[in-house]
Amino acid sequence: MADFFKDEDEGYLEESHEAPPYPLPLRILGKVLKYSFIGVILLINALVLWRIFSSGDPSDMQVIAGNEILADAYVRAEESGSLDGFALYQPEHDDITDEKATYDEDGNVIDPGNYAYFGVTSSLVFPTAHQAQIVFRYNDSTLEHLAKDYALPAVPEKGGEYYDVTLRVLTDLTPEDKTDNDKAEFLEVTRIKATSAKPAEKTLYTYRRMVFDSLPDIEGIVAIYVDIYYVDDVNYNDDAYGTLCIWHENAKTKTYELTRKDIAAIKEF
Secondary structure: OOOEEEEOOOEEEEOOOOOOOOOHHHHHHHHHHHHHHHHHHHHHHHHHHHHHHHHOOOHHHOOOOOOHHHHHHHHHHHHHOOOOOOOEEOOOOOOOOOOOOEEOOOOOEEEOOOOOOEEEEEEEEEHHHOEEEEEEEEEOHHHHHHHHHOOOOOOOOOOOOOEEEEEEEEEEOOOOOHHHOOOHHHEEEEEEEOOEEEEEEOOOEEEEEEEEOOOOOHHHEEEEEEEEEEOOOOOOOOOOOEEEEEEEOOOOOEEOOOOHHHHHHHHOO
16 A cells, blocks of 8 residues: 655645665666667677678679670570570589598698588579589688698788689480489590689679680580689599589579670670
């Protein structure tokens, strides 16, 4: 029950039960903790957003690289009245290697694997042009791993050409029999070097938009791998420093819709 006290002018009034204010030092400490917590939350959100926006491909990596071979194929497709299937891609498949490096007791690399060092953020195949284009990317920290894996005297500077990137294309030697496509003796291996590589950089990543010509007929291709070797340790008979699969016969294929910028870049030639 509430307590009442007598006021000489207005009769009885209800007595206030509000707690007395905290001492000033405690109130100051409470405000400091409150705003520090809010500041930490805002900082975390800012870092997450920065990481998201800084990891996206640069604008010039998002446009197809034009060249005469692609331009000729595009003109033929336009004249035939159909651009369906001109550019193809596979959004996902399970044949991507992601192996960690292994070391002996002394810290020497036994098997470099690829330790998720590398990525392909975009890959397109142009069947009538017998061409493929990829956007190859690696994080700056990859150079630290490179220095460790190959016992380099210092971490290489960003922006240099440290990797040999090629396509390894597997084609079916017995297209009438699909049951033997997992056997090496029934597959032909073609190594394709890039005909061009446009560079770009962002805060955390180094990029190359790479063009590969002389691709075999798409109907006979079983798989297309991107092999990455350290430039001072290139031996195509050995396992690559990193390997990524960008095409597989069993993966779902989609048509890539050319943007206005893509078409402009193609017609430029």
